[in-house]
Amino acid sequence: MSAEATPLSSTPRTTLRRHRERGQADRAALYEVLDAGLICHLGVASADGTPVVLPTAYGRDGDTLYLHGSSANGALRAADGQRVCVTVTHLDGLVAARSVFSHSVNYRSAVIFGTATIVKDEAERWDGLRLITDHLIPGRWAAARQPTTKEMAATAVMSLPLAEASVKIRTGMPADEPEDLDLDVWAGVLPVSVTFGTPVPDPKLRPEIPVPAHIRDRVS
């Protein structure tokens, strides 16, 4: 069995009970959803047990997810050694059915559960930050000024194993009841996508510096 075909876990938590037809059981689907995303939503339990859900950047190295934040970030520090949830969602379309009840959305989502660890090893911290930076803009790490020792000290890097996850995907048209098909109601899909606009240079940029290839590639 190739690495790509390794099945995802099927713990009770990640075994889909409803809409099982939307479940994806292979790692390739997980990687695809993660690699195509820009930001994730991290869920951490606060001291009183209330979940805190925060948007944040991420990067992936094989079966490890990396997140980062300020060393002074309380939510990140509190997550060290705790069970967390990271969710990446792509909204691909609004599904307008003939009945209100059959309305839906087309989406791809990955929900990952695991124990978060604040990374201590300096080489892994460096790699984690590189992966996060290059996840948002591939090639950016090598193009920008590298972190100083002081900047590294001000940054916390968190790792999360991609061991327990579920991937759900819905595509296609509304699933109206047969008796609704003749209704005088428009039905179909409104496609939704995330798009990049033309890069806007910093007004303080030295005018002779052109838009580099890695920026052009990101927005094309």
Next chain:
Amino acid sequence: MSAEATPLSSTPRTTLRRHRERGQADRAALYEVLDAGLICHLGVASADGTPVVLPTAYGRDGDTLYLHGSSANGALRAADGQRVCVTVTHLDGLVAARSVFSHSVNYRSAVIFGTATIVKDEAERWDGLRLITDHLIPGRWAAARQPTTKEMAATAVMSLPLAEASVKIRTGMPADEPEDLDLDVWAGVLPVSVTFGTPVPDPKLRPEIPVPAHIRDRVS
């Protein structure tokens, strides 16, 4: 003080400790972030305390947020009477700085904490579903077939007061250190937006039914 100017709560949880300049303290900013969003991420503590973060649709009526799901949805049922977190995030741009450390993203986010309630009152359940449907596609509720008693019974509606929330917004250019401004590195913003494509009619749609105004308005 007008309703629009009512300040958001400033409990310890929602008082920003870092990047306070990104905080917004008025309800108008909260409404704006929520009303411009399509989906939210709901954080619920599972039985063992692990947060579960799920993408879902929502609607708003004044200072009440509505979510919905299948009556058989365990996560939703488990949230009844529990403290939950709902986060809406708009990613507006990738901020490419001269230093890796100063990289950032432009975004608008609302993080709401509150006690979730499964709505029992049938009129409020009906209104909640209408608000959720019309949030995604304004005008859709009136255009589609209304729910039957059986469909209503199969649907759970959850309400959450917009009492404790924080709104964060970052806009603009990278905040590089002055000593980095002369580096030979392109810097600027890559704008990101959510866009709608041309509506795709259901192949089963009766061909004489045109794209209605509320669908055209949504995607324009």
